[in-house]
Amino acid sequence: MMTDDLPKARSVPFAALAPLGRILRFLMRQPTSVFGLAVIALLVLAAIAAPLLATHAPYAQDLSNTLAPPSAQNWFGTDELGRDIWSRLVWGSRITLSIIALVTIVVGPIGLAVGTVAGYYGGRIDTVMMRITDIFLSFPSLILSLAFVAALGPNLRNAIIAIALTSWPPVARLARAETMTFRNEDYVSAARLQGASDLRIICKSIVPMCLPSVMIRLTLNMATVILTAAGLGFLGLGAQPPLPEWGAMIATGRRYMIDSWWLVTFPGVAILCVSLAFNLIGDGLRDALDPKQMNRR
Amino acid sequence: MNPIHVRDLSITLGAVQILHGISFDVRAGECFGLVGESGSGKSTILRCLSLLMSSWQGEVLIGGENLRAMPLARRCKTVQMVFQDPYGSLHPRQSVRTTLSEPLRIHSMPDREARITRTMIDVGLPLAFLDRFPHQLSGGQRQRVAIARALILEPEILLLDEPTSALDVSVQAEILNLLSDLQARRGFTYIMVSHDLAVVDHMCDRFAVMQKGHLVETLTRGALTGIPEEQARHPYARELIDASIAYDRAM
Numbered sequence: 226m227m228t229d230d231l232p233k234a235r236s237v238p239f240a241a242l243a244p245l246g247r248i249l250r251f252l253m254r255q256p257t258s259v260f261g262l263a264v265i266a267l268l269v270l271a272a273i274a275a276p277l278l279a280t281h282a283p284y285a286q287d288l289s290n291t292l293a294p295p296s297a298q299n300w301f302g303t304d305e306l307g308r309d310i311w312s313r314l315v316w317g318s319r320i321t322l323s324i325i326a327l328v329t330i331v332v333g334p335i336g337l338a339v340g341t342v343a344g345y346y347g348g349r350i351d352t353v354m355m356r357i358t359d360i361f362l363s364f365p366s367l368i369l370s371l372a373f374v375a376a377l378g379p380n381l382r383n384a385i386i387a388i389a390l391t392s393w394p395p396v397a398r399l400a401r402a403e404t405m406t407f408r409n410e411d412y413v414s415a416a417r418l419q420g421a422s423d424l425r426i427i428c429k430s431i432v433p434m435c436l437p438s439v440m441i442r443l444t445l446n447m448a449t450v451i452l453t454a455a456g457l458g459f460l461g462l463g464a465q466p467p468l469p470e471w472g473a474m475i476a477t478g479r480r481y482m483i484d485s486w487w488l489v490t491f492p493g494v495a496i497l498c499v500s501l502a503f504n505l506i507g508d509g510l511r512d513a514l515d516p517k518q519m520n521r522r
Numbered sequence: 523m524n525p526i527h528v529r530d531l532s533i534t535l536g537a538v539q540i541l542h543g544i545s546f547d548v549r550a551g552e553c554f555g556l557v558g559e560s561g562s563g564k565s566t567i568l569r570c571l572s573l574l575m576s577s578w579q580g581e582v583l584i585g586g587e588n589l590r591a592m593p594l595a596r597r598c599k600t601v602q603m604v605f606q607d608p609y610g611s612l613h614p615r616q617s618v619r620t621t622l623s624e625p626l627r628i629h630s631m632p633d634r635e636a637r638i639t640r641t642m643i644d645v646g647l648p649l650a651f652l653d654r655f656p657h658q659l660s661g662g663q664r665q666r667v668a669i670a671r672a673l674i675l676e677p678e679i680l681l682l683d684e685p686t687s688a689l690d691v692s693v694q695a696e697i698l699n700l701l702s703d704l705q706a707r708r709g710f711t712y713i714m715v716s717h718d719l720a721v722v723d724h725m726c727d728r729f730a731v732m733q734k735g736h737l738v739e740t741l742t743r744g745a746l747t748g749i750p751e752e753q754a755r756h757p758y759a760r761e762l763i764d765a766s767i768a769y770d771r772a773m
Contacts, residue, residue, distance in 0.1 A: 410610055411605040411606075411607060411610045411611035412610070412611055412612055412613040412614075414574050414603075414605070414611075415603070415605065415611055415668075415671065416613075416624070417574065418572055418574065418598065418601075418602060418603055419598055419602075419624065419625040419628055419671075419675065420594050420595060420597075420598035420625070420628050420629060421624070421628055422628075425628070429624070430613055433613075433615045433616075434614075434615065
């Protein structure tokens with residue numbers, strides 16, 4: 226009878242998805258994280274359905290209709306070249322999302338690798354790796370990204386590289402601190418006794434333990450990434466015109482701000498909402514993944 | 523089956539000497555106890571024998587072969603350890619199946635499923651538990667999983683670091699019976715650390731008394747059961763045993 230249970234229980238992929246559903250259900254119970262999830266869902270939807278949602282082409286100029294206030298024709302008004310701001314915002318969500326995704330994909334593994342290796346080996350390896358991390362940490366991240374972009378040349382791809390290069394150190398720090406609390410646990414000793422290599426111990430025993438806090442950190446980090454990207458765009462070092470990047474839109478709108486408030490307000494509100502949403506989800510995740518609450522669910 | 527010889531095992535960390543020239547022999551297939559108060563170095567000896575701690579001097583021979591010179595793969599299949607705290611010794615994110623199959627995967631041993639099934643039966647756990655996580659198991663069940671993990675590579679020698687002290691009394695008896703049952707069936711050699719002389723009396727044929735990093739005396743079970751010619755001679759060993767017997771009487 227007991228052996229009957231075996232084949233059913235072996236469907237591992239579904240078992241792996243179960244905690245995801247639990248986390249989502251936990252997030253849905255809190256109004257703040259529901260707001261965050263809703264905004265992110267809207268952002269993703271907007272990015273996917275940009276051609277359908279946009280009422281105008283994002284680059285289409287209409288010089289007879291410049292700086293028009295919000296109306297039924299142009300929901301969020303038009304800019305100094307007569308381009309529809311609503312359409313540009315919708316298309317800009319693709320840029321924002323791709324920046325967040327690319328930066329996170331690069332930063333997560335780098336931070337985890339540096340942090341776990343430094344924390345696991347300790348000693349000289351730790352010292353060297355952490356001093357390098359410290360050097361990156363000792364610059365304000367926007368200034369350092371500015372330097373990188375200035376060196377690499379201003380465009381969107383280099384902005385992404387620069388942001389990634391400046392935002393891995395906090396993740397590495399965190400992963401190292403977590404690793405140091407786990408590396409002397411008995412289950413790591415047991416793995417070592419079984420002949421597991423260091424790489425295997427780091428990948429199979431230590432990384433899974435660090436993952437929740439790193440994920441929280443990355444989510445909170447996304448808010449900063451959006452702001453940095455917008456900042457770089459604003460300074461003219463990120464996405465270049467005519468790309469509808471939100472920060473760049475604010476930068477060009479700044480000149481007409483006094484008479485045409487809609488030029489900066491709508492991109493500003495979009496940046497605010499999205500970075501707030503990521504912060505709220507990060508907070509929600511922290512509650513959901515708190516190891517002390519792990520056994521209760 | 524091979525006997526274990528430990529010769530002049532000592533550890534010095536900075537100015538502090540933690541173990542002072544420990545020497546003892548364990549016969550093949552016997553259960554050897556290490557007793558003493560907290561901090562006397564009992565668990566440290568196990569950590570040395572398992573090479574979790576490697577900065578020690580001295581010599582450990584297993585069947586005449588130097589432990590340090592043994593290739594890793596063979597050492598893993600010779601010496602395994604069961605830890606004190608079953609709440610800390612199992613990876614919280616790994617199911618029982620993963621915990622048991624990892625060592626088999628590391629040593630690329632064939633018939634994984636069959637070995638896991640056999641080991642689960644050996645330690646008296648239902649196969650349905652394979653897909654549970656540690657937090658879904660009780661303390662006794664966790665310790666059974668930890669024992670299963672130690673058994674799965676089919677070692678000859680099991681190092682038991684107070685395997686029952688974190689469990690409550692009825693479960694302690696179950697685990698001890700499981701261990702002596704396994705020994706009777708498979709002929710393991712045990713080195714068992716304990717501060718509970720009743721456990722030592724139940725499990726061990728011979729035991730050594732430790733104090734402050736010194737091995738003060740090696741005794742046989744007779745010293746606990748009151749056989750006159752096997753009584754402890756060293757004053758500290760005597761004191762420890764008398765205190766334990768007095769405690770048992772008082773209970």
